[in-house]
Amino acid sequence: MLEFVDAYASTITFMALTGVFAYSFYAVLVAGQLSLAQAGIASAAAFTSSLAVPAEPLFGVVPRLVVGIAVGMSVGAFLAFLLGLPVMRLRGVFLAIATLAFGEVVRILLINQSWTGGAQGLSFPKLVGIPQAWLALAAVAYWFWRLGGSRLGRAFAAIREDELAARAMGIDVSRHRMTAFVTSGAVAGLYGVMLAYFVRFAEPNAFGFSAAVDGLVTAVVGGTIFFIGPVLGSTFLTWLPELQRAIGVEAGWIRPFVSGLLLLLVILFLPGGLAALIPHRRRGIMTPPDAPLDLPALPAPGTPIASLRAIRKDYGGVHAVHEVDLDIAAGEIVGLIGPNGAGKTTLVNMLSGLVPPSGGEGTVVGIPLGSGVPAHRIALAGVSRTFQQIKLFNRLSALDNALVGAHRVSRPTMLRRLVLLPSARRDEKRALGQAFAQLTRVGLADRAHLPAGDLSYGDQRRLEIARALAAHPSLLILDEPAAGMNHVEAHLLSVLIRALAEDGVTVLLIEHNVRMVLETCTRVVVLDFGEVIAAGDPATIARDPRVVEAYLGAEDDQEEPA
């Protein structure tokens, strides 16, 4: 065994280091972003550390490598922060290209500095061997393992699955994306320093586009959903050439060909990467923990919840919503009806902060509406919603969906989880209790462990409601929750909504199922062509000829077709 280790010491070390590098990609991919700047950042970290690492242990005690790592990770985090600031608004391909460009600029800047040795590179003392590399990998893997069950990790996963829904649950997407970026930079810095002190050499050109692609490939092959992915990826890809050499494959082109082929096969047929092959221990039906959350009281009946005056939304020349006045008081169940295209969803998007009004004034749970007010702020103030097209976090379990919903009322636990503090466990349990309570309320407690995407349509609609309820909202907005339901299901939904109102939740309900609205709501507002055409109690509205006309067409028309 020992001979094996000796013979392959280099490979074993590389395996750990490429794993670390892959984690720097994983760090951003968990949050749904593709950043390719890690290679450039790694090289900057390596070279900067060469300036800072003393010839002797610091203060006679601190090992030189530790100093190097501290410097490297700080540089990496700082560069990532600098990069993150301007590119935060970009998504997808644009983000990838921008980060790639940044990485290249760093590389070129470094090549042209004399203190980096230019294209010749710098030599480094050998400070890294198998133990140091694996310790680093273990530390990084530990971090991401602890991230998995934390509120922060769930927020990342939510942003990855559906950014808009994450916003609506109170998650500050920009801040979270920046956190992911900075983490990625720090890990890339760690990699750069460790690599330099292992190979005893670094030159900027080794950290170019190809290196970035290699790191990305490792992360993707390993899998970007479970924390063990990068380790699997680096194991597989580091040993692959050794394997090929062992079975006699020497030719220079076969190895890159096989790597490319494998990557292609993985991305086409194994979207979750190698980690998806591991049988994930499916949690069966769970029992809820007995840990009540201390929740603030909901507003007393009659308290003003939302108030809109002459609110408007224009798209180009079209008045989607035109001079609407609306008041909602605590304890009400307000129904919003109207034909297709009447402006109901636009109105609700303004109330939940997803879209700023073009004119008029509005206040929701004490927050004035305007273009500077992000949706997550309104969500954090107590407004929760569901969406017309179901926007669940499909790959997360029903329970995890509800837990994301509880973001607002649960406390951050990541840092405490790292040191395994029991108070973190207690807070997690409380959040779990809240999530479970909501699932029970909508009748999904026995399906808590199932992935949201696998649930039946009716269950998905109810899960969206449970998720929204987990935030303990003052105002719950439901956008066509009964769509596609038959009479029985719609009736059960109506019963649930009325029960919620009795618990003190104010509800705003958009629905096409007029029968259900009349059965459920205390007050009905009718919208057509962006304007309120009628408002009042359900019975009056049902008899109002204007409402009938808006839906069915006019009783008699002037023009009769020939």
Add this chain to the structure above:
Amino acid sequence: MQQLLNGIFLGSIYALFAIGFTLVFGVLDRLNLAHSAVFSTSAFVGIELVTRAGLSIWVTLPIIFVFGGVLGLVIERVAFRPLKDRHDAHFAGLISSIALGAMFLALLQAVFGPDTRRFPPDAFPRQRIEFAGSTVSVLQLVIVAVAFALMVGLTLMVSRSRLGRGMRAVAENPHAARVLGIDVDRITALTFALSTALGGVAGVLFALNVNSAQISMGTSIELKGLAVIIVGGLGSLPGAMLGGLIVGLAEVFAVAYVGSSWRDVIAFGLLFAILLLRPQGIFGARKVREI
């Protein structure tokens, strides 16, 4: 003045490479990172045709056009079509095209070996002409002419022809195109083929310009190509042309006045600046996806 002309020559090749890139992005909303592999492969095959088969450059270029097109059909079918309905289609397409490109390059090395290839010395006319106090070679003029002819041809085709209308329809709204009876899969394949056909010709022209071809020639131009299409505006054909010239000129002037090792900073610096200040590029109309 000499630098200006050199910049135009280099820029027109960049533009030809980029215009295929931006075509696929504009119509299909996909970034094909195997485009550079087509570039390199076509250069080698072009050299082979001239050297081994003794064909003149005028016969080789159309053959490469077709060859590049065929590669594009393969790329579309293997790397992009199977991912069509996946919800991470953008990201997965990037990776699958990277993978396929790497495979192409590995095969290239298998067939041609790792060394640099060159055109035979008598492959093309070597006269030089005096122009406004600078020297240009006939070869360079030919390169610019071919590049521009192709790009103008493409632009005209897209704006005037039936196929171009179909491509623009798919670019704006693939579902609407389907409702109209357009075979979206076929248009997609044709768009890819057209894009890589141009990329292939760009490869041969580039190899002609520097009289060499290496396996790695694609990497650096791929990054320049990205810079060009971002600066010019993703999906904009005139943007790719103008962007190519800008990047080419900027690069040549940077080398002349600042130093060759700073060359690439220009392209990336421009890229970064544009992404921050005006993400849709000079001519771009597509809204940069913010949500």
Add this chain to the structure above:
Amino acid sequence: MSAPILVVENLVVAYGQVEAVRGVSFHAEAGALITLVGANGAGKTSILNAIAGLVRPRSGRVLYDGKDVTRRPAHRLVADGLVQVPEGRLILGTLTVEENLQLGGWQQRSTQAASIEEMYERFPLLAQRRALPAGALSGGEQQMLAIARALVARPTVLLMDEPSMGLAPKVVDEVFRVIAQIRSSGTTVVLVEQNARRALRAADYGYVLETGQVAHEGAASELLTDPRVVEAYLGLE
């Protein structure tokens, strides 16, 4: 009495878990105008999309002119004369009015030019705006463009999905006048509408859909006065 030109049998359309259409059957005689009415979410658009080859039904059959076209893709159906005017019009705003019309004739290259000229005669408004980008047209004009675009393909059967949506009443009058003209020229029309009264007044025969199934059917004039139709919409006793 010839066989109906369009027959739909036990159509089931599902998107993942959701069954939008749960076994719908209906037919259209050649030259007739039949209408499918019902509330939102009743499955009407899914039915049209399945017929038009844009969505693959989970089960059931579509017969066009006697032939089973259930799995035929949209581009072949358009070539055979089965054309849809889609919900939301789906005008290509960055292309000109003329180019939109030309695209309507994508599958009918030989008759395209002549058809377009006919459209310009019939819709002088479009002729005036032929060089403008289609996105500059008003809602009503875009609806006319969408209809004209479909007519360029010389359809035998025209599927219309909510042509009155989002349009002012006077414009809706115009639209229904055009629909009547189309019908009288011999084209079979399958009209899907939320504006049930208008649709039933224009049609020969009607089907009322509720949560993916046919709840009532009958001659359009009878359905107009049938109180159950009103109930299907507003759920009133």
